[in-house]
Amino acid sequence: MIDAGLRELAAALAGKRISSVELVTQFLDRIAGRNPQLNAFITVDPEKTLAMARSADARLARGEGGPLTGIPLAHKDIFCAEGWLTTCGSKMLSNFVSPYDATVIERFKAAGTVTLGKTNMDEFAMGSSNETSFYGPVKNPWDMAAVPGGSSGGSAAAVAARLTPAATGTDTGGSIRQPAALCGLTGLKPTYGVVSRWGMIAFASSLDQGGPMAKSAEDCALLLNVMAGFDARDSTSLERPAEDYARDLEEPLAGLRIGLPKEFFAEGLSADVAQAVEAAIAEYRRLGAVTVEVSLPNMKLSVPAYYVIAPAEASSNLSRFDGVRYGHRAPQYDDLIDMYCRSRAQGFGAEVKRRILIGTYVLSHGYYDAYYLQAQRIRRLIAADFSQAFKSCDLIMGPTSPTVAFDLGARAADPVQMYLSDIYTIAVNLAGLPGMSIPCGFGAGKRPVGLQIVGNYFEEARMLNVAHQYQRATDWHVRAPEL
Amino acid sequence: MSLSLDQVRRIAVLARIELAPGEAEQTRDQLNGIFSLIEDMQAVNTAGVEPMAHARDLAQRLRADRVTEADRHADFQKVAPETEAGLYLVPKVIE
Numbered sequence: 217m218i219d220a221g222l223r224e225l226a227a228a229l230a231g232k233r234i235s236s237v238e239l240v241t242q243f244l245d246r247i248a249g250r251n252p253q254l255n256a257f258i259t260v261d262p263e264k265t266l267a268m269a270r271s272a273d274a275r276l277a278r279g280e281g282g283p284l285t286g287i288p289l290a291h292k293d294i295f296c297a298e299g300w301l302t303t304c305g306s307k308m309l310s311n312f313v314s315p316y317d318a319t320v321i322e323r324f325k326a327a328g329t330v331t332l333g334k335t336n337m338d339e340f341a342m343g344s345s346n347e348t349s350f351y352g353p354v355k356n357p358w359d360m361a362a363v364p365g366g367s368s369g370g371s372a373a374a375v376a377a378r379l380t381p382a383a384t385g386t387d388t389g390g391s392i393r394q395p396a397a398l399c400g401l402t403g404l405k406p407t408y409g410v411v412s413r414w415g416m417i418a419f420a421s422s423l424d425q426g427g428p429m430a431k432s433a434e435d436c437a438l439l440l441n442v443m444a445g446f447d448a449r450d451s452t453s454l455e456r457p458a459e460d461y462a463r464d465l466e467e468p469l470a471g472l473r474i475g476l477p478k479e480f481f482a483e484g485l486s487a488d489v490a491q492a493v494e495a496a497i498a499e500y501r502r503l504g505a506v507t508v509e510v511s512l513p514n515m516k517l518s519v520p521a522y523y524v525i526a527p528a529e530a531s532s533n534l535s536r537f538d539g540v541r542y543g544h545r546a547p548q549y550d551d552l553i554d555m556y557c558r559s560r561a562q563g564f565g566a567e568v569k570r571r572i573l574i575g576t577y578v579l580s581h582g583y584y585d586a587y588y589l590q591a592q593r594i595r596r597l598i599a600a601d602f603s604q605a606f607k608s609c610d611l612i613m614g615p616t617s618p619t620v621a622f623d624l625g626a627r628a629a630d631p632v633q634m635y636l637s638d639i640y641t642i643a644v645n646l647a648g649l650p651g652m653s654i655p656c657g658f659g660a661g662k663r664p665v666g667l668q669i670v671g672n673y674f675e676e677a678r679m680l681n682v683a684h685q686y687q688r689a690t691d692w693h694v695r696a697p698e699l
Numbered sequence: 700m701s702l703s704l705d706q707v708r709r710i711a712v713l714a715r716i717e718l719a720p721g722e723a724e725q726t727r728d729q730l731n732g733i734f735s736l737i738e739d740m741q742a743v744n745t746a747g748v749e750p751m752a753h754a755r756d757l758a759q760r761l762r763a764d765r766v767t768e769a770d771r772h773a774d775f776q777k778v779a780p781e782t783e784a785g786l787y788l789v790p791k792v793i794e
Contacts, residue, residue: 315774408754422753451759520740523733531714538715540787545780552790553715561717569716570729573707576714577730587737592750594740599751632732648754673755 217242218378219696222287222435225381229276229286236269236276236286240330243288247333247379250699253360256373258293258351259301260333268330275328283438285328290380292371293334294341295426296415297321304417305337305349305367308543308563318415319447320384320426327442332380336370339565340534341391341419343367344637347628348567355624356399357697358663362621365395365637371429372399377699382430382439386416388423389522390616390641393653396429397616397666400655402683402693403429404436407673408648409454411440412447420529421452423522423645432693433654433683437462440676456674464681470504472682475609479515480640486619488659493615496656496667496686500613503685510605510612514597518643519635521598524578524591525646530568531575537563570631599647606672611682615640616653616666640668650676654683655692664692701731 217225217239228234244262251257265288272286296302296314298321303309317325324331338348346354346369354369356362357377364373368385372395375383385392387405396403404427411426418424428439440461447453474497481490497507539545539559546558564572578587605612618639627634644651650673653666667686671679687693702710707727711718718726772785781788 312778315771315778448762452753514743517740517743520737523737524740535715539780540789541775542778543780549790552792554717555790556715557712557717560715561719564716570726570733572714572716573710573726573730574733577702577706577710580710580713586741589750590740590743590745592752593745593748594743596748596751597743597745630732631729632736635733635736646754 218246219694220381221432222284222381222430222438225287226283230281236272236330237266239286240265240269240288240332243332243380250377250379253355254357254373254377254379255352255354256336256370256377256379257290257333258303258305258336258370261300264299265330265332272328272330282327284442286330288330288332288380289324290332290335290371290374290383291321292337292368292383292385294337294386294417295321295384296417297331297334300331300334302334303350304341305339305351306563306565306568307350308537310350311544312542316415319412319449320416320443323442323445335368335374335383338367338369339568340417340530341367341386341388342530342567342571344390344394344634345622345627346370347624348565350565353624356621356663357699358400359621359661361623362661362663363398363624365398365617365621367391368429369395372396372401375399375401375429375431376697378696382428382435384426384443385429386424386426387645388419388526389645390638392427392429393616393641393651393666393668394638396653398621398664400664400692400695401429401431402433402436402652402654403427404440404652404676404680405644405650406440406444406676407650409452410444410676412445412450412453414447414449418533420526421533422529423526432687433680434462434465436652437465437680459677461677461680464677465684467681468504469500469682469685472500472505472611473609474500474505474507475510475605475612476507477510477512477515477605477612477614479512480614484618484639485615486659489615489617489619489665492657492659492665493667497613499686499689503689508609510609512598512601512605512643514594514601515643517594518598518646519639521591521594522642522646523574523635524587525595527571527575528579528588529575531572531579534568534572539563567631595646598643602647602649611675611679612670614668616668620659620661620663620665644670649673650679652679652683654686655695657692702727702734
């Protein structure tokens, strides 16, 4: 059952061929055996997990199950879950047992899914390799010498290693798509505002968006059906009618217009990734799609604009961690200000501090216009580039990441090199568009390559259809690492 | 642009992050590396472009000013470093 998709698992549960307790136990056993090496989970609590599974079994026995009742899932440790340690990968929250559920967790509980544990991540979701976690780096199941990507690296490694059927992630600049690409998974960042951010620990509030990470587009559609929806508690949640994101999965692709931004295939893209992505695009042509060249002329400015906007928002959001109401408080201090300064110096890791300092600077008197407002103007230029491109195509495709997974430690000392890992994903967050990554082959060192699909606003169902049709025609998504 | 050590120390004070002795130098070098990346956007002419503060220019939704949550005071204070009689304790600020 460890390789099964969610529909197959749901059918087995509904048909009483397996109970949720039995299914969950299989995955808990795999976690116990393999997590010490992979470090994909920060918290596993079999007692809580089994209690949830028993209640799912009871619900199924009463005939009250939904499409995902009894299915085990792992949640990124950025989602507050009542009674669970919720650390966000930080020493700052290493003692924080959440007193409430995030909306995403609440919705999965209502659907009857079972929480297997909380997955490792870059500290406060700031990183592209999972190396900034207070709980140590996660290994890529395809190659233990490689990073899994980040920031949702624990979720990605857990799904790839079949420690969970699927997981949640969040994406501020590529944190679902890049680890999905580097671990050979399917991951979707929805249109900004589709998934509630309530109870999802904030990094950059105008960019953060939760989404599913799974083995297939079909599984992502089923998960998004649960995750998406209006939430009055998130002031940027969109009031839209509920959608069935799986409704168009079987639609044919004939006539689909795929836009290929020339900037995605320029200097900086490694040859192995280019080859796999071009082969995937050739497969789409065989499936009836046509390709058109488009241009995103301001894309190269997305990294600088992002590294002003995201740190600015982070410096504001993370000011809540002051050692007063929750989180780490320094054991010794002279006065209130000293308590803040020491608690934050001890509780935050180096990358988080760097970003808070950048954000503080760009928002400070005299620099606000030159940095923050300029970045916001560039953000509009980038969003306008996408609108222009979507006039001549239905979807945009390109690489998710310029390279396959890099070696652990290779970029850890050079923040700028690390930031450039997200060159193809960041623009999508700045524009608020939906983006996904699907596996499309292997590159150097037999490490996975991801194809990025970017849709226009609210085109998730179409993107999932386009991904699903590719997955019907190819088998990259069913390959699993040998462990 | 290049940050001086004094600027780095000043930013750290504003951000309420203590810098250990010797940490300011390394921090300055790393921040300057990041700012050299950010500088790429300074040359772009954005005259007349309206700043975009939020994805899709969303307007903040307002809600009625009424109580919607139950009082879970005790649960929320359970995770606090130090409380007394329902209050959060901090070092004395007024003599």
